[in-house]
Amino acid sequence: MAVLANQRINAQRLWDSLGEMAMIGPGVAGGCNRQTLTDADGQGRHLFARWCADAGMSMGVDTMGNMFATRAGTDPDALPVYMGSHLDTQPTGGRYDGVLGVLGALEVVRAMNDMGVKTRRPIVVTNWTNEEGARFAPAMLASGVFAGIHTQDYAYGRTDIDGKAFGEELARIGWLGDEKVGSRKMHAMLELHIEQGPILEATGKTIGVVTHGQGLWWLEITLTGKDAHTGSTPMNMRVNAGLGMARITESVHRIAMSHQPNAVGAVGQVKVYPNSRNVIPGKVVFTVDIRSPEQGKLDLMRGEVERAAHAVAAELGLGCAIESVGHFDPVTFDPDLVKVVRGAAERLGHAHMDIISGAGHDACWTNRVAPTVMIMCPCVGGLSHNEAEEISPEWAAAGTDVLLHACLEVAEVVG
Ligand code: HGY
Ligand code: MN
Ligand code: MN
DSSP states (O other): OHHHHHHOOOOOEEEEEEEHHHHHHHHHHSSSOOOSHHOOOOOOOOHHHHHHTTOOOOEEEEEOEEEEEEESSSSSTOOEEEEEEEOOTTBOOOTTTHHHHHHHEEEEEHHHHHHTBBBOOOOOOOOOETTOOSSSTTTTTHHHHHTTTTOOOHHHHHTTTOOHHHHHHHHHHHOOBBOTTTTOOSSSSEEEOOOOHHHHHHHTEEEEEEEEEEEEEEEOOOOOOOOTTTTTTTTGGGHHHHHHHHHHHHHHHHHTTTTTSSSSEEEEEEESSOOOTEOSEEEEEEEEEEEEEHHHHHHHHHHHHHHHHHHHHHHHHEEEEEEEEEEEEOOOHHHHHHHHHHHHHHHHOOOOEEEEEEOOOOHHHTTTTOEEEEEEEOOGOOOOOOOOOOHHHHHHHHHHHHHHHHHHHHHOOOO
């Protein structure tokens, strides 16, 4: 292991791969729009598969489209070490959210090949389908099916804003695999990801050792009022679903602010019907996203949001239906793997700190079925889910070097 201590990944090769992948499903402002199960996602998958083949790995794909590229170990019966994240992006996503975790893991294998390193355990580089949940809610859908959180039937039936179903779209892009989802067993799962928040950059740290992940509720609220003319309908005769949504959105913000310092809340997706300039909305469907690392606070906020929504609806004479379309409790990652990551960061001389993930990740679900940990690198201004998302090549390399050395330790170098 001492000989390997000075080994590093090929930072330029990683950066070039990130740049090449970003060209598939480009956004309009320098980022990416490679939403899950679109043709662009299919193209990105083919590029990733080609790179994995070039690195001598064998590819397996399961019935949720999760991709697993294996680098053989000396002991084929040993449970593998998995590393990965997601290649799908938000509609106005960045180049690095998820992608760094997949291509960083690929770079780790490429570097191991260059070093001629053998490990006892096989190593599997993974691309999880539909981590974002932007097109098909909930987020982390395919890793959730893998971990037994959701049934495959539930996932296949999820529809996008145009009514297209997940299962049909997966088949359409040609990435419906034959492996039974969830049949694979993991020794460990390591996920490298950009922080998507401002803490690491603001404190001058290069590596986040992720000890926990905050929990989340996605509550889809449907308010029903009455379409009417915006000009000729007297104010006291209106049953305005749009007004209800506005008041509930304000309540979500107020509730999150009342639970500071570690609570967040917002409404990000809104569908207004009929969405005509001179028609009072008779129906709105919107999703509330609330999160906290504290279980009690998270559940308290859910209750407060639901009560506030029903109170606003009653006041305005609106129908109100609330459905949970996404949920996971706060996560504690594997303490032994946390120590491995922290030790790798220390040996590599990177300034590091323990951190709680603000965003959800596939690691939150794999943590249910195998020891799991995350590694984070900073992103500029903490900005993500925005085409202007940016990281430095140095940050990308530092995070991937920590992933390399954590993987070498967990996969057990042989000879
Ligand atoms: O929503 C999340 O936290 C993740 O980006 N899917
Ligand atoms: Mn992500
Ligand atoms: Mn994301």
